[in-house]
Amino acid sequence: MITLERTIAAIRPRDPGAVAEARAHQDRLTKPRGALGALEEVAVRLAGAAGVSPAPVPAPPALAIFAADHGVHAQGVSPWPQEVTQQMVGNFLAGGAVANAFAAQVRATVTVVDVGVAADLTPAPGLTIRKVAHGTADLSQGPAMTVEQAVAALEAGIEVARELVERGARCLITGDMGIANTTASAALICAFTGQEAAGATGRGTGVDDDTLARKVEIVRRALRVNGLDGGPAVPAAGGNGPEGEPGTAPALRALAAVGGLEHAAIAGFILGGAALRVPVILDGVISGSAALAAAALAPDVVDHCVAGHRSAEPGHALALAHLGLRPLVELELRLGEGTGGLLAHPLVCAAVRVMHEVATFDSAGVSEKEV
Numbered sequence: 001m002i003t004l005e006r007t008i009a010a011i012r013p014r015d016p017g018a019v020a021e022a023r024a025h026q027d028r029l030t031k032p033r034g035a036l037g038a039l040e041e042v043a044v045r046l047a048g049a050a051g052v053s054p055a056p057v058p059a060p061p062a063l064a065i066f067a068a069d070h071g072v073h074a075q076g077v078s079p080w081p082q083e084v085t086q087q088m089v090g091n092f093l094a095g096g097a098v099a100n101a102f103a104a105q106v107r108a109t110v111t112v113v114d115v116g117v118a119a120d121l122t123p124a125p126g127l128t129i130r131k132v133a134h135g136t137a138d139l140s141q142g143p144a145m146t147v148e149q150a151v152a153a154l155e156a157g158i159e160v161a162r163e164l165v166e167r168g169a170r171c172l173i174t175g176d177m178g179i180a181n182t183t184a185s186a187a188l189i190c191a192f193t194g195q196e197a198a199g200a201t202g203r204g205t206g207v208d209d210d211t212l213a214r215k216v217e218i219v220r221r222a223l224r225v226n227g228l229d230g231g232p233a234v235p236a237a238g239g240n241g242p243e244g245e246p247g248t249a250p251a252l253r254a255l256a257a258v259g260g261l262e263h264a265a266i267a268g269f270i271l272g273g274a275a276l277r278v279p280v281i282l283d284g285v286i287s288g289s290a291a292l293a294a295a296a297l298a299p300d301v302v303d304h305c306v307a308g309h310r311s312a313e314p315g316h317a318l319a320l321a322h323l324g325l326r327p328l329v330e331l332e333l334r335l336g337e338g339t340g341g342l343l344a345h346p347l348v349c350a351a352v353r354v355m356h357e358v359a360t361f362d363s364a365g366v367s368e369k370e371v
């Protein structure tokens with residue numbers, strides 16, 4: 001818990017001076033004002049997060065794929081067998097997954113983290129074993145995790161972020177692998193935004209209409225059973241609650257009740273990057289739902305995040321809207337693994353590189369617009 005508390009305490013909001021300087025600099029560059037659209041906001045956002053304008057170019061990037069299993073799989077919410085989680089970990093380590101191809105394209109390192117795979121994995125290069133449990137309990141019957149397990153997974157994510165930054169990473173990209181984790185993601189999105197299950201639950205890896213209807217019912221039951229159907233879980237206001245409980249307690253309870261171990265670890269990874277002022281590119285719906293938990297623990301963490309893409313899973317749009325994040329890429333991806341985050345990395349770098357390399361009207365002797 002000390003690691004989590006210290007990490008939350010270290011997270012700073014965006015620096016308004018750096019934001020103002022970045023905006024003013026954008027407007028002096030040799031292009032019509034606003035011509036780089038959403039990329040201008042990315043450059044400004046990263047300057048605010050770094051506390052300096054221009055922000056450092058966010059490279060080299062490091063992808064962490066957090067893998068875990070889910071007790072709710074027993075409810076038939078995924079068409080895939082649970083062992084695919086473990087088998088895909090093997091595929092990542094062998095370099096054979098889509099995430100490996102996309103990582104090679106952007107020269108990102110790939111670290112796979114076992115925070116909760118049901119099977120015991122053999123140590124291998126590229127695999128970090130931080131197993132908190134052999135999967136979660138079934139969230140539709142009661143809490144998926146204890147708060148202690150959620151904190152252990154959060155702290156595993158924080159430590160992975162620190163290790164990757166110590167090894168030279170200047171941009172962190174979130175990734176996940178966990179059969180049935182879109183059910184937990186939908187439940188987290190409902191818990192943290194107050195949205196209804198039907199709007200937040202999607203087809204995941206491709207369930208049919210009957211299974212989708214059952215999945216919505218499972219998400220509803222999870223929220224009811226865990227006492228999370230009464231509006232959004234209150235974000236931490238800082239300080240202690242009425243009975244002396246820490247301000248983070250409701251968020252931790254919600255995360256533990258309906259999250260997965262990879263969601264908790266990704267939330268920690270995001271917090272860890274933000275505490276070190278290293279930007280974090282978020283992937284799909286699993287990362288988006290984990291970011292909601294991170295933001296409920298430390299609201300300023302959002303200033304350090306970029307939404308890499310918007311996945312086809314309907315809850316993802318709800319999560320991003322709640323976080324106030326605009327996705328850079330929309331390609332109807334629904335794979336996870338960090339693939340959407342990896343695709344966005346060159347866009348984020350390009351947005352920042354403009355600030356370092358493009359001439360100003362003054363320096364290039366280009367005339368400005370006539371009034």
Ligand SMILES: O=C(O)c1ccc[n+]([C@@H]2O[C@H](COP(=O)([O-])O)[C@@H](O)[C@H]2O)c1
Pocket residue numbers: 077078079080176177178179180181182183203204205206207283284285286311312313316333334335336337
């Ligand atoms: O990233 C996304 O938005 C996304 C959307 C749908 C599915 N996935 C991936 O598919 C797996 C979970 O799907 P499911 O149907 O088993 O819940 C898990 O390994 C995720 O990485 C990921």
Ligand SMILES: Cc1cc2nc[nH]c2cc1C
Pocket residue numbers: 080084088176177178205335336337
């Ligand atoms: C094959 C497969 C690959 C994945 N990658 C992320 N989630 C996945 C789910 C499946 C089923």
